[in-house]
Amino acid sequence: PETVKNICCVGAGYVGGPTAAVIAFQNPSIQVSVVDLDEARIRKWNSRHLPVHEPGLIEVVRVSRDGTKATEIALGNENEKVFLPSREPNLRFSTNVSECVAAADVVFVSVNTPTKSSGIGAGAATNLVALESAMTSVAQAAKPGAIIVEKSTVPCGTARTIREILTLYRPGVPFEILSNPEFLAEGTAIKDLLYPDRILIGSSQTPAGLAAAAALKEVYATWVNPSKIVTVNLWSSELAKLVANAMLAQRISSINTISAICDQTGADIDEVSKAIGLDQRLGSKFLKAGLGFGGSCFKKDILSLVYLARSLHLSEVGDYWMSVLSINEFQRDRFVNKVVSKLNGALVGKKIAILGYTFKQDTNDTRESPAIEVIKTLLAERPAEIAIFDPGCSPTEVRREINRNVSSDAIPLKPQGPVEAYSNSYDACFESSAVLILTPWDQFRCPALAQKDSAFRKSNDQNLENPQAFLKPVLSEMDIVTLAEYQRAKSTSHIMTVTSDPLSRLFDQAECTLDCVY
Ligand code: NAD
Incomplete structure (x- = not known):
């Protein structure tokens, strides 16, 4: 990439670490730093025992963090070996947020955005405390003209809040804000990052916004086919991430409701899933009945969508998505009841x-x-x-x-x-x-x-x-x-x-x- 020489990712968690590692891996000419306030986590990223376990992650990190002689490695996919020429390290993990942010042309913000547990919107709205505090550090340290990228999953409209924080600390200094949500799934993060279905970039539609989107596109285009890099407006991008997770979770809840019917009728849920999944309009993924979904994302993102709908006075829409969560609980309870009764x-x-x-x-x-x-x-x-x-x-x-x-x-x-x-x-x-x-x-x-x-x-x-x-x-x-x-x-x-x-x-x-x- 011509314009981007230095990237800093704020937040070294399940998303920030693997994403920054793959960007560094695929762009040997870009210096990438990953920063976090959590010293123990950074220490682990700098060791042989990474804080995040993902197939292929250690290989990617080793190459970019430690440098390598010419070698051939398998990443995520054993059958596809990649030849690597010798290279210098270009990935580092640090707790020095301001120094790393100050050097960056592009700053990814990949901090946690859990559900609020108290105050207004408790149990539904997104807790933006970590994002706000990260943005405060970024606003103070970033160089003029830096591109700020929302990597965290955030409520629709968050770019406006980020803009306000930037203006508060650095009035008159030009910054562009992009939304670039992450679609990786834990357990297959490296594979998903290396072979993404799409990269979504949301920007404001001004010349400066479009230029920033183009600069970020260049970073991904070193390994992702440009036809898979989709550019949209900021709000579509922020909302699309919530919708993607809500729709995935909805399929799990839908098939789980059917498993309850199968349980009492002699129909076999796996046969039903197979039969419907062969319909190309439906597809076979996310149709496996089970205990229900868990993880840090599906529930919180649906709650965020429900909160958004309800605050827009769309109570029917909110209720619809809320039912995806209640079915998830129903299914888990049904399972435990079955265990106890057996x-x-x-x-x-x-x-x-x-x-x-x-x-x-x-x-x-x-x-x-x-x-x-x-x-x-x-x-x-x-x-x-x-x-x-x-x-x-x-x-x-x-x-x-x-x-x-x-x-x-x-x-x-x-x-x-x-x-x-x-x-x-x-x-x-x-x-x-x-x-x-x-x-x-x-x-x-x-x-x-x-x-x-x-x-x-x-x-x-x-x-x-x-x-x-x-x-x-x-x-x-x-x-x-x-x-x-x-x-x-x-x-x-x-x-x-x-x-x-x-x-x-x-x-x-x-x-x-x-x-x-x-
Ligand atoms: P995480 O909790 O694993 O990592 C977040 C990191 O940010 C933590 O290490 C924390 O110490 C750090 N942090 C918080 N405030 C900071 C600050 N002010 N300065 C520096 N570092 C700070 O979270 P995660 O699972 O990586 O998720 C991050 C975001 O990505 C969330 O918004 C999540 O919704 C989204 N997301 C997660 C997944 C997933 O599978 N986990 C997938 C897609 C998107």
Whole structure:
């Protein structure tokens, strides 16, 4: 790119870190810095153990942060290796916000924008405190003519607030504000950033606004086909991000309502999903019924949309989107009720194993994970133990999150309470009355590991062609693998070959391939 030589990204989180890393990776001639107030987070970005776990991220960071000799690497997609000539480092992580901002031609603002928890609009409106404080630092340090880019997801109209902050601190100094929302999904962030469906850039339609949009377009055009870089007006861009998330979540809630009907009619939700997904007008993605969506974005972005609609006196519109959230809760409650009723309505004295605590697979992010609400509800039934294992989160992280999220009169963690976190699924599942797979990590979804293991097969005289049959992903079938069910399976299928302690035996076999990423 001609015009952009230096980029600073404010906010080194799940979006800022990976996005800045990929921009640096694809633009060796641009100096990229990522800044954050959180010293511990920056220290991790500068170490070998990054604070964000994403397939391919460490490779991208290493190349740009540390520089490299000529090499070939696979990024996100094993089949597509990229040849890299030798290069100097051009990515750095720092806590020195003002110095890095002052050097930048383009400043991305990628700070957290959660839902307000108190005051006007509590529980619905977006909390812009971090954005405001970041913008205050940016306004004071940015060089005249710098392009300020909203990367955070923000309510429609936020660019106006940013303009006001800039004018307050630097009256008369020219700055352009762009909206460039991020559409990456956690777990596939690097793949999404390298091969985006589209890049959206919103700008004011003045000559200066359009020139700023063109400069940002150049940065992306080094690896994204220009036909995929869409330029629109500022408000369309801000709103489109909220709508994209709302529509994705809406599909999940829609299919989940149908799973409740399937449950009582003999229709099979996976067959229904497949049948409708083949319609090209619908497409097959986001049609998997399950526990419902979690994560830091869908709920807060729908709430933001609802708040916007209601403040525009469009109550029917607000109610429509609100129902996406209420169905999400309905589905989760339905699941927990089913678990409890399969265990004869009594959890006292029983151990429940929970496999998966992150909100989705291939991430270490537990924000708004459905597991949290499931655990809260189960706790009220006073089980002997709730045993948690997640391949993306260490037991220490799980315990910290439980303490933070599960507020009750008593401390839920052992030794006072029943909750314990384990470092492997074998121990978590050992002697449990039910195993709930709440995150579809591959190793839970597909214990074909046991299938592949010929020694395991030989030790069982009957065949184990299809071990998945009894460990079907809970998420897709609203099913749970209880020992009671397993006993039933014993008399009707070849899975009966597994020993008297079937689950622990299976996971014992699986243990060797459980690859912890923390
Ligand atoms: P995050 O909480 O992981 O990261 C935000 C970072 O900003 C934190 O490290 C925080 O310390 C830092 N920060 C806050 N105030 C600051 C300040 N004044 N100066 C410097 N640093 C500051 O959040 P995230 O998941 O990366 O999300 C960031 C934004 O991107 C949000 O608006 C979110 O809605 C949006 N988004 C998230 C995703 C996702 O999958 N997580 C996807 C698309 C968009």
